[in-house]
Amino acid sequence: MIKVSPKAKHALVAIISVLAGFLVGAIIMLIWSYNPIEAYSSMFTSALGSMNGIGETIREASPLILVAIGFSIANTAGFFNIGLPGQAQAGWLTSIWIVLANSHMSPWLLIPYATIAGIIAGALVAGVAGVLRAYFGTNEVITTIMMNYIVLYTCQYLMQKVMSKKLRISTDATKNIPANGSFQVSWLTNMFGGSRINTGIFIALVCLLLFYIFMKNTTTGFEIKAVGLNKDASTYAGMSANKNIIVSMLLSGAFCGLGGVVQGLGTYQNYFTQTTTLDIGWDGMSVSLLGGGGALGILLAAILFSILKIGGLGMQTLAGIPYEIVSIVIAAIIFFVAIDYVIGLLFKDKEQPQPVQNKPVAATASDSGPQKTGTDDSKAEGGK
Numbered sequence: 001m002i003k004v005s006p007k008a009k010h011a012l013v014a015i016i017s018v019l020a021g022f023l024v025g026a027i028i029m030l031i032w033s034y035n036p037i038e039a040y041s042s043m044f045t046s047a048l049g050s051m052n053g054i055g056e057t058i059r060e061a062s063p064l065i066l067v068a069i070g071f072s073i074a075n076t077a078g079f080f081n082i083g084l085p086g087q088a089q090a091g092w093l094t095s096i097w098i099v100l101a102n103s104h105m106s107p108w109l110l111i112p113y114a115t116i117a118g119i120i121a122g123a124l125v126a127g128v129a130g131v132l133r134a135y136f137g138t139n140e141v142i143t144t145i146m147m148n149y150i151v152l153y154t155c156q157y158l159m160q161k162v163m164s165k166k167l168r169i170s171t172d173a174t175k176n177i178p179a180n181g182s183f184q185v186s187w188l189t190n191m192f193g194g195s196r197i198n199t200g201i202f203i204a205l206v207c208l209l210l211f212y213i214f215m216k217n218t219t220t221g222f223e224i225k226a227v228g229l230n231k232d233a234s235t236y237a238g239m240s241a242n243k244n245i246i247v248s249m250l251l252s253g254a255f256c257g258l259g260g261v262v263q264g265l266g267t268y269q270n271y272f273t274q275t276t277t278l279d280i281g282w283d284g285m286s287v288s289l290l291g292g293g294g295a296l297g298i299l300l301a302a303i304l305f306s307i308l309k310i311g312g313l314g315m316q317t318l319a320g321i322p323y324e325i326v327s328i329v330i331a332a333i334i335f336f337v338a339i340d341y342v343i344g345l346l347f348k349d350k351e352q353p354q355p356v357q358n359k360p361v362a363a364t365a366s367d368s369g370p371q372k373t374g375t376d377d378s379k380a381e382g383g384k
Contacts, residue, residue, distance in 0.1 A: 010292045013337065016306065017290065021333030025325055026379035039321045046314020047307040053314070055192025058308035059267060062200035063088070063259040065298055067284025069211045072257035074126075074140075076215065077248035078228035079133065083144030084256045085281025086151035087125045089274060091118035091257030092264040093155045096174055096271040099181030100167040107180040114181060115261050122257015123250045125151055130249025132240040140249070148277050156273055172270040200262035207255065212295040224248050240362035259284065283309075286334050305330065 026036035047057045067084050074081035095118035102110055125147055132138035160171045168174050183198035215221040226234040227244045235241045259280055264271055287305055291297025312326030 004224055010075050010297075012288055013026045014171075014292065014301075016296070017333050017336035020336045021329045021331075024332040025329035028328055029321065029325060034321050034325075035319070039315050039319050039325070042318035042321075043315040043326075044307065045311075045313030046318065047311035050193060051191070051308065052193030052195045053196025055188075055197035057191075057303070057306045057310045058201050059195060060222050061302040062198070062204045062266065063262045064281045064284050064287050064302040065204040066207055066259035066262060066303060067256050067280055068288035068298045070122075070126075070259070071250040071285045071288040072211070072298065073215075073224065073255065074248055074252035075288065075293055076228050077224045077244060078231070079140045079245070079248065079252075081126065081129070081144055081249065081252050082141060082285065083126060083129060083147045083253075083281075084284055085277035085279075086144075086148035086258035087122040087253040088260035088263065088278050088281050088284075089155055090121040090125045091260030093159065093260075093271050094118045094121040094152075094257075096177060096259040096264045097163065097167070099177045099265065100174060101164075103181065105176045105180070109341055110181045111183075111265070114265065115258070118261035118264075119254045119257045123254040126249045126253020126256065127246065130246040133249070134245040139344065148281075152274060152277060155271075159271065159273065171273075174270045176269045177265065181265065182269060183262065184269070196267055198262070198266035200266040203262060205257070206257070208295045210300060220244075231334060256281070256284070283330075286330065287306065289334060289337050 002285040022040070026040075029036045029039055045053075047053050062256040067088055070087070071081055071084055094290070098114040098117045099110060105113070126144075129138075129143040131139045131142050133140045137287060157172065163174070183200050185199060186198065188197050188199070189195065215225070223234065223239050223244050224247070226239060227241050227248070228235070231241045234244075249269070260278070263278075263280060283305055289299035289300055290304070291299070308326050308330060312323050315321050315326070316323045
């Protein structure tokens with residue numbers, strides 16, 4: 001048995017999972033007579049071979065980081081929040097609507113206003129599942145799945161039936177937002193070859209840092225972890241399990257809502273009817289799982305997924321290989337992450353030193369033979 005530390009083991013699982021995912025993709029390409037070397041070469045060239053490609057890769061990573069943070073917070077508390085797409089979609093529509101309806105406002109007021117509104121929208125959607133879990137014991141997997149579709153069709157209804165026609169170009173798409181409400185800035189666009197990179201990446205990096213500090217150095221972060229490890233023990237220790245359940249879900253939804261804001265105000269600059277749940281929700285979950293829920297792991301996993309997503313388009317254009325291969329690679333990576341217990345059979349965690357237990361006096365005496373008692377010693381001293 002090879003012994004490694006838990007952190008090294010997780011890093012090893014992630015690396016092996018990524019390599020195995022690429023291998024599965026290569027095998028499938030070979031079966032269908034495609035050249036995997038040419039495919040992966042064109043993928044990385046498209047994603048990283050030009051300033052435009054790098055800019056698009058960074059742009060793609062920004063919402064994934066935020067959604068992954070949201071999933072990680074809920075997962076740390078012991079809840080599997082798979083309502084990420086709906087929470088992100090609520091943030092997206094809300095922020096676009098706010099900007100279009102208040103286009104006369106100064107950007108110093110409009111952008112924070114729209115961003116905070118999108119964050120609140122995502123938090124409220126997730127909060128529904130949190131309240132149901134805390135007070136009624138409802139399984140959050142079921143409620144968050146259902147909330148995805150409730151949000152999907154509610155957003156469609158709101159845009160088509162409630163939103164003013166002045167804010168739309170059709171029943172399926174809004175107008176583009178004005179420059180004073182956009183995350184895109186000319187100096188970033190020019191620096192990265194006309195790509196759609198925007199200030200969302202700075203928001204994502206700041207949130208990663210705040211997430212790390214929050215989980216490592218705050219009382220609420222500690223309580224969320226404690227509830228996730230053992231709800232009954234944390235309650236016995238004086239922590240409010242219900243409060244931490246709701247707080248963790250609200251925070252999870254808030255970060256997902258912010259991911260939707262970045263997608264709307266940063267990437268697309270408008271909102272359009274969604275025919276299915278948002279990809280950034282599922283991809284963000286995958287990023288969190290691959291990254292182990294840690295800040296550094298999320299960052300690296302988001303970059304990898306962005307390379308796959310952006311490079312996959314180039315792979316299709318340059319090498320003539322279907323984009324669906326990328327989806328297969330991503331699915332394979334997550335599959336191997338999910339079965340990391342197999343890796344655990346090969347790589348055993350280092351054993352932690354156990355505290356030495358003092359033997360009972362009676363046992364010690366019996367092990368070492370007859371011992372002089374304190375009374376005998378005092379008699380001996382008194383007889384001298």
